[in-house]
Amino acid sequence: MVTLDKVFDAQNVLKDIITETKLQKANKIAPDCELYLKPECLQKTGSFKLRGSGYKIAGLSEEEKKRGVVACSAGNHSQGVALAATKLGIPSYICMPDGAPISKVEATKGFGAQVTLVNGVYDDAYRKALEMRDEFGYTLVHPFDDEDVIAGQGTIGLEILADKSDIDAVIVPIGGGGLISGISFAIKSLRPSVKVYGVQAEGAASMFRSVKNGKIECLDSVSTIADGIAVKQPGVNTFDMVSKYVDDVVTVSEDEICSAILALIEKQKMVAEGAGAVSVAAAMFNKLPIAGKKVVSVVSGGNIDVTSLSRVIQRGLMKSGRSTRLVIELSDKPGQLHMVSGIIAGCGGNVIGVRHERNTATRSVNGCYLTVEMETRNYAHVQQIVNELKNAGFNLIED
Numbered sequence: 001m002v003t004l005d006k007v008f009d010a011q012n013v014l015k016d017i018i019t020e021t022k023l024q025k026a027n028k029i030a031p032d033c034e035l036y037l038k039p040e041c042l043q044k045t046g047s048f049k050l051r052g053s054g055y056k057i058a059g060l061s062e063e064e065k066k067r068g069v070v071a072c073s074a075g076n077h078s079q080g081v082a083l084a085a086t087k088l089g090i091p092s093y094i095c096m097p098d099g100a101p102i103s104k105v106e107a108t109k110g111f112g113a114q115v116t117l118v119n120g121v122y123d124d125a126y127r128k129a130l131e132m133r134d135e136f137g138y139t140l141v142h143p144f145d146d147e148d149v150i151a152g153q154g155t156i157g158l159e160i161l162a163d164k165s166d167i168d169a170v171i172v173p174i175g176g177g178g179l180i181s182g183i184s185f186a187i188k189s190l191r192p193s194v195k196v197y198g199v200q201a202e203g204a205a206s207m208f209r210s211v212k213n214g215k216i217e218c219l220d221s222v223s224t225i226a227d228g229i230a231v232k233q234p235g236v237n238t239f240d241m242v243s244k245y246v247d248d249v250v251t252v253s254e255d256e257i258c259s260a261i262l263a264l265i266e267k268q269k270m271v272a273e274g275a276g277a278v279s280v281a282a283a284m285f286n287k288l289p290i291a292g293k294k295v296v297s298v299v300s301g302g303n304i305d306v307t308s309l310s311r312v313i314q315r316g317l318m319k320s321g322r323s324t325r326l327v328i329e330l331s332d333k334p335g336q337l338h339m340v341s342g343i344i345a346g347c348g349g350n351v352i353g354v355r356h357e358r359n360t361a362t363r364s365v366n367g368c369y370l371t372v373e374m375e376t377r378n379y380a381h382v383q384q385i386v387n388e389l390k391n392a393g394f395n396l397i398e399d
Helices: 004-016 049-058 062-067 076-087 102-110 122-136 147-163 178-190 206-213 236-245 254-268 274-284 306-319 336-346 379-391
Strands: 024-026 034-039 069-072 092-097 114-118 169-173 195-201 248-252 294-299 323-331 350-358 367-375 395-397
Touching: 004 049, 004 147, 004 178, 024 254, 034 147, 034 274, 049 076, 049 147, 069 076, 069 122, 076 092, 076 102, 092 102, 092 122, 102 114, 102 306, 114 122, 147 178, 147 236, 169 178, 169 274, 178 195, 178 236, 195 206, 195 274, 206 236, 206 248, 248 254, 248 274, 254 274, 254 306, 274 294, 306 323, 323 336, 323 379, 336 350, 336 367, 336 379, 379 395
Parallel strands: 034 294, 069 092, 092 114, 169 195, 169 294, 195 248
Antiparallel strands: 024 034, 323 367, 323 395, 350 367
């Protein structure tokens, strides 16, 4: 069982392994509450995972250390295991889904691990790790369903309370549930009045469904930009702890996750991966009863694949009304584009792309479609431009 003594012991053991990340106040991200960020994205290896894996590996027997450790991960846990093992002179073997971001695969290798790519998702990599454990005698370092790993993650809860003792709520990302199990146990043991909320991506809502239905459920598939929390099935221990200590679990959409990543970059100069940003998305989009409260969102990781960052930013711009695309049906005659661009300019919109095409689907034989991409301030600004175009007699097509 996880005990408070074990969490405090983990805090002592991890002093020379981790960085103690300090709370940062977040301005203008979630204006309805007083929001603080726990930036585990600034942790060594770029995520909280070093805490749990570091504590687990430090407690192995000399014989276990000699044989080595095996783990499975989409990326962050693998880096934590690799770094902790390398620091202690222990060989590490990591099974990763073949769809894991290249940056995370290469980073894991860079920390000293031998990596095996497995066809499928996290759960497939987990089965391979079990096979290697049984065949070679390695110690399995589970990414979430292990009491030592959970205790290590619980040190985040201790740091939050030490940094700001008067908080009202903590929002935590959930994949398999190890992070929120440790944090919720530590916080509820010391300050039962503090609310602890969990957040999952809509495309990987295994803990959300399990908690709502009162039993562990396994998803047929998972699909989300938040690859670090794309887990089909929660753990036995973590499901029990979440059911006992967590006040509620909610989900956020892909667009909301992208908007949160963008907001963190723009307003906090902080880079978060999808899994790390879900807690901020929940605060931004009013998923929880936190209005007027002092709230901490745990930004659990920052290891986003830079090749996908531009797509994430663009989607975040669209979601927040900072970028939009309008399709307008025009009469194919001179002056139409000039009129449209004049209206947009008059409203303060910035046109960044135009596509003109004749199409037999228009109502008029002489009709055409004009697609305009533009930078805008927000949804209200978009609606102002739309209204002005309609008032001028233009027909807008739903895109």
